[in-house]
Amino acid sequence: MLKPVDNEAREIKMLDGLWHFAQDPDDGGEGRGWHSSRLPGALKMPVPASYNDLTQDPALRDHVGAVWYQREVWVPRGWSHDDIEIRIGAAGNHATVWWDGICLGTHRGAFLPFSVSLGELTDEHVLHLLTIRVNNRLTFADLPTGNVVAAGMKRPGYTGKRVHQDSFHDFYNYSGIHRSVMLLHLPRHRIEAINVTSSIEGKLGILNWNVKEYGERGRLKVRLLDANAMEVAQGEGFQGSCTIENVHPWAPESPHLYLLQCDLLEGDKLVDRYALPVGIRTVSVSKDAFLLNGKPFYFRGVGKHEDSVLFGRGHNSVVLTKDFAMMEWLGANSFRTSHYPYDEEWLDEADRRGIAVIGEVPAVGFNPWNEKTDWFTHGKVDQHTLANHLADIEALIARDAHHPCIVAWNLLVEAPTYEEGALPYAEALVKRTRELDPTRPLTFEQSSRPEACRVQQLADFICVSRYYGWYENTGDLDEAVLTQCLMYELKAWRERFGQPVFMLEFGADTIAGMHSDPPVMFSEEYQVEIFRLYSQVLDQCPWIIGEHIWNLADFATKQGLNRMMGNRKGILTRDRQPKMGAHFLKRRWKSVDESGRPSS
Ligand code: GCB
Numbered sequence: 001m002l003k004p005v006d007n008e009a010r011e012i013k014m015l016d017g018l019w020h021f022a023q024d025p026d027d028g029g030e031g032r033g034w035h036s037s038r039l040p041g042a043l044k045m046p047v048p049a050s051y052n053d054l055t056q057d058p059a060l061r062d063h064v065g066a067v068w069y070q071r072e073v074w075v076p077r078g079w080s081h082d083d084i085e086i087r088i089g090a091a092g093n094h095a096t097v098w099w100d101g102i103c104l105g106t107h108r109g110a111f112l113p114f115s116v117s118l119g120e121l122t123d124e125h126v127l128h129l130l131t132i133r134v135n136n137r138l139t140f141a142d143l144p145t146g147n148v149v150a151a152g153m154k155r156p157g158y159t160g161k162r163v164h165q166d167s168f169h170d171f172y173n174y175s176g177i178h179r180s181v182m183l184l185h186l187p188r189h190r191i192e193a194i195n196v197t198s199s200i201e202g203k204l205g206i207l208n209w210n211v212k213e214y215g216e217r218g219r220l221k222v223r224l225l226d227a228n229a230m231e232v233a234q235g236e237g238f239q240g241s242c243t244i245e246n247v248h249p250w251a252p253e254s255p256h257l258y259l260l261q262c263d264l265l266e267g268d269k270l271v272d273r274y275a276l277p278v279g280i281r282t283v284s285v286s287k288d289a290f291l292l293n294g295k296p297f298y299f300r301g302v303g304k305h306e307d308s309v310l311f312g313r314g315h316n317s318v319v320l321t322k323d324f325a326m327m328e329w330l331g332a333n334s335f336r337t338s339h340y341p342y343d344e345e346w347l348d349e350a351d352r353r354g355i356a357v358i359g360e361v362p363a364v365g366f367n368p369w370n371e372k373t374d375w376f377t378h379g380k381v382d383q384h385t386l387a388n389h390l391a392d393i394e395a396l397i398a399r400d401a402h403h404p405c406i407v408a409w410n411l412l413v414e415a416p417t418y419e420e421g422a423l424p425y426a427e428a429l430v431k432r433t434r435e436l437d438p439t440r441p442l443t444f445e446q447s448s449r450p451e452a453c454r455v456q457q458l459a460d461f462i463c464v465s466r467y468y469g470w471y472e473n474t475g476d477l478d479e480a481v482l483t484q485c486l487m488y489e490l491k492a493w494r495e496r497f498g499q500p501v502f503m504l505e506f507g508a509d510t511i512a513g514m515h516s517d518p519p520v521m522f523s524e525e526y527q528v529e530i531f532r533l534y535s536q537v538l539d540q541c542p543w544i545i546g547e548h549i550w551n552l553a554d555f556a557t558k559q560g561l562n563r564m565m566g567n568r569k570g571i572l573t574r575d576r577q578p579k580m581g582a583h584f585l586k587r588r589w590k591s592v593d594e595s596g597r598p599s600s
Pocket of ligand 1: 169170171339413414447465505550567569
C-alpha cells in the first residue's frame, strides 16, 4: 500500500484533531444507532493518540471492548469527480468505518494502514458524518495473541460481569486511533503499488521496478533522479529495470537516495504521478557476517517501542525526532521495529538518516513460559492465528519492501520454538515471506534453548534474546558465571545451526536515579555492569553480527509484580533522558572498526 502523497495528481485532507468519543460499555453502540447519529456525551479525544492515559477515569483506561470516534467532514470542492478514500494509518485491534451511517469496511490488526473507498457517497454540499468503532479485544487468533477472561477469576467472590484482557506480551494494550486519518483524493486511473529491488555489479547499480495500476490500461514512464533532481536513468513499462553508472549505494554511513518518478499516462496525458525515494543496495548473510553491499555490517542499536508519555502508542513526530536524535547521539546504526510495524515515517527517516532496520510483524505473546503447556496447538496459536500472521506479513511487505533501511525481517518473537507445532507454523511463514520478498534475510527472535529449537534451520541468522543477571541467574553479576553461561549458550546456537548470531535483546530494569555500589538490581550501576559483561563475551566471538540492547526507553506494560510502573529496561527514561547505561553504550559504540563493530 502506497504512502499517501500530495502532488499534482493526488491530494490529502488531514482529519487529525479532536474527535467526538464515547466508550461503549457493552459493545452495543451499533444497536443504539451510534454509527448513524451523534455520539452521546461531550467527551472528545485526540487523533492520533491512545485514549488510555487521557482521562481520570480508570474504567476507560483499562476498558476492554469497543470505543467510538466520530467527526464531521466536508469533501473539498471538485473532489467528487475522482476517487476518494478514507485512510486510517492504524487503529486496533478491530476497526469498523461508517460514512453517514453506511458501513464502508472493517479491518483487523492494530499496526498497519487500511483504507475504505467512498465510491459514489460524496456530496460536496453536505456535511458528512464519519464514525469509527475501535475494539481492543485480543484473542488467540490475533497478533499479538490475547484472551478475554472474567475479571476477578483468580479468587472466588466477585459476581459482576466485568471482563479482563489477558495478554502474554510485555507492552501495554494501548488502544484508539494511533496514526493519522486522511481523506485522499486519487485519480480514477492510478498507480496502486510500486515494488523495487536492486543489485550492484562493480560501479553499476541495477534497479528493478514492478508497478501495479488501478483502472484501465495506461502507459508507465519511469525516471530515476539523483539528489539534485538530475535524471540518471529512465525507462518505460510496468515492469522494468535500469542501470546507474557510478552508483552511490545506500549504506548507513552514506544513505544515498534516488527518486523513482513513475508517471502514468493515457496517450500523452499524465493521469497519475508517484515519486518514491529508493536506495540501491544489497543484503545477504555469510557464515560469519551480515553483508551490506558485500561488506560486513555490525548492528549496534536498540529494540524499542512506539510508546511515550500521554500519547501512549499514538504516532508522534516529536517523539520520533527525539528518538532518532538519541540513537544518533548513542552511535547506534540500527533498530528493530519491536514488536510490530511502525508508522511509515519511522522508515522514511531511517532511509534518510542511514539507520538500518529489522522489520517485525506483531507475532508476539506466543509464549506461555511454561514448557508443559503447548502453545502451537488448536485453540491457541493455530490455523486462525497463522492465517492472520500470513496476512500481516503480506501487508507489511506490500507497505515496506521498497525501503532500503529495512535489511531483514523478523517473523516470530520469543515463540516456544521447541514445540512440535512450531515447525510447520514457521515453515509456512518462511515459505510465504520468501515468495513475497526473496531479497531479505529472515530471522526469528529466539528465547528457546538452542538444543531444543526446531525451526532455526529455516532462517538465515540467529537472534538470541537472553537476560543473564536478570531472569536467569537473577541478581548474580559474578563475572565468571555470567560470561561463561552466556558464551556457552551463544556457542551452542552457533555450533548447532552454523549461522551468524545476533544478540538481539539483553538488559536490566533500571530505575533512573537509583544508585548502588556494589551494584544491585534496579540500580543504574547494575545495568552498566550487565552491558559491560555482555560486551566482553560479544567481543570474543567473530561470528556475532550485532548487539541490540533492550530497550531504548522505559515503556508502559500491563501491571504485574515484576513491572514497576512499566518496563524499566530503557537506557533512557520514558521522557528520553539518559541513564548511566546510555553513557556506557555511547562510549562503547563511538569507537568502531570498518564493519561498525565496537573496537574498544
Ligand atoms: C523479551 C521480549 C520483550 C520484553 C523483554 C523483557 O525478550 O521480547 O518484549 O519486554 O523480554 O524485558 O522481559
